[in-house]
Amino acid sequence: MIRKIAVQPEDFDTGAELAALSANAGGVASFIGVVRGDAGDRALAALRLEHYPGMTEKALRQMAATAETRWKLSGCTIIHRIGRLTPGQNIVLVATASRHRADALAATAYLIDQLKTKAPFWKAEECADGTVHWVDARESDEAAAKAWL
Numbered sequence: 001m002i003r004k005i006a007v008q009p010e011d012f013d014t015g016a017e018l019a020a021l022s023a024n025a026g027g028v029a030s031f032i033g034v035v036r037g038d039a040g041d042r043a044l045a046a047l048r049l050e051h052y053p054g055m056t057e058k059a060l061r062q063m064a065a066t067a068e069t070r071w072k073l074s075g076c077t078i079i080h081r082i083g084r085l086t087p088g089q090n091i092v093l094v095a096t097a098s099r100h101r102a103d104a105l106a107a108t109a110y111l112i113d114q115l116k117t118k119a120p121f122w123k124a125e126e127c128a129d130g131t132v133h134w135v136d137a138r139e140s141d142e143a144a145a146k147a148w149l
Contacts, residue, residue, distance in 0.1 A: 001068065001073070001074065001075065001076075002020065002021060002023075002074065002075035002076070002077075002097070003061075003064055003068075003075065003076050003077075004017070004020070004076075004077040004078070004079070005057055005060045005061050005064060005077075005078050005079075006078070006079045006080070007051055007053075007056050007057055007060070007079075007080050007081075007082055008079065008080075008081060008082065009081060009082055009083040010081070011081070011089065011090055012079045012081075012090060012093055014030075014032060014090070014093060017077050017079065017093055017095060018030060018095055020075075020077070021074075021075040021076075021077060021095055021096070021097040022097060024074055025074050025075065025097035025098060025099065025104070026098065026099040026100055026101065027097070027098055027099075027100065027101035027104045027105075028075075028095060028096070028097045028104060029095065029096055029097075029101070029104035029105045029107070029108040030093065030094065030095035030096075030108060031092070031093070031094045031095075031108055031109075031111075031112045032090060032092070032093055033090070033091040033092040033093075033112075034088060034089065034090055034091060035047045035085045035086060035087050035088060035089050035090075035091055036087060037087035037088070039125040039127050039133065042127040042128065042129060042131070043127065043128035043129075044087055044125055044126070044127060044128065045086070045126045045127060045128045046084050046085060046086050046087075046126040047084075047085050047086075047091070047123055047124070047125055047126070048083070048084050048085075048123070048124040048125075048126060049080075049081065049082045049083060049085065049091070049121055049122070049123050050082065050121070050122045050123075050124075051080075051082050051120060051121050051122070052120045055120050056080075056119060056120050056121065059118060059119050059120055060078050060080070060115070060119060063078070063111055063114045063115065063118065063119070064076045064078060064111070066114075067096065067107040067110055067111055070106075070107070070110070071096075071098065071103040071104075071106055071107040071110075072098055072099065072100070072103050073096050073097060073098050073103060073104070073107055074097045074098055074099065075095075075096065075097035076095070076096050076097075076107070076111075077093060077094070077095045077096075078092075078093070078094050078111065078115070079092065079093045080092045080115070080119070080121065082121075084126075092112075092115065094108055094111045094112045094115065095108065096108045096111070110148050113141070113144040113145045113147075113148060114145055114148070116141040116144070116145065117137060117141050117142055117144075117145040118145065122134065122135075123135040
């Protein structure tokens with residue numbers, strides 16, 4: 001079983017990460033989160049992501065372990081960036097590999113839903129007008145995560 005969990009300020013090489021998962025897999029599924037250029041009705045200058053070192057990685061490992069018990073996976077990668085990111089930059093990569101596409105697709109969807117609601121990250125939107133807003137959890141994200149119960 002290939003498992004990679006990383007919380008880092010550096011960007012990731014999506015192609016290399018997916019290639020690392022593809023050995024002995026029938027399918028690799030992935031989700032890449034990218035910084036949007038807007039914060040609702042305002043232009044976004046940057047998104048600042050903070051985390052609780054140690055706790056965040058532990059939470060991501062637990063999510064991956066749960067996915068591995070629910071689906072037959074041969075690999076799982078979760079990379080989440082921290083720091084100040086500007087529009088168009090990568091934020092997160094969640095990828096899973098399995099002999100069959102259904103397991104990889106379901107596990108990837110599960111992991112991103114859990115990551116959005118259960119991982120200890122805090123996000124602040126820095127708007128082009130100089131205002132800063134902390135991002136609250138969305139009801140739609142909470143509903144998606146609860147649907148897996």
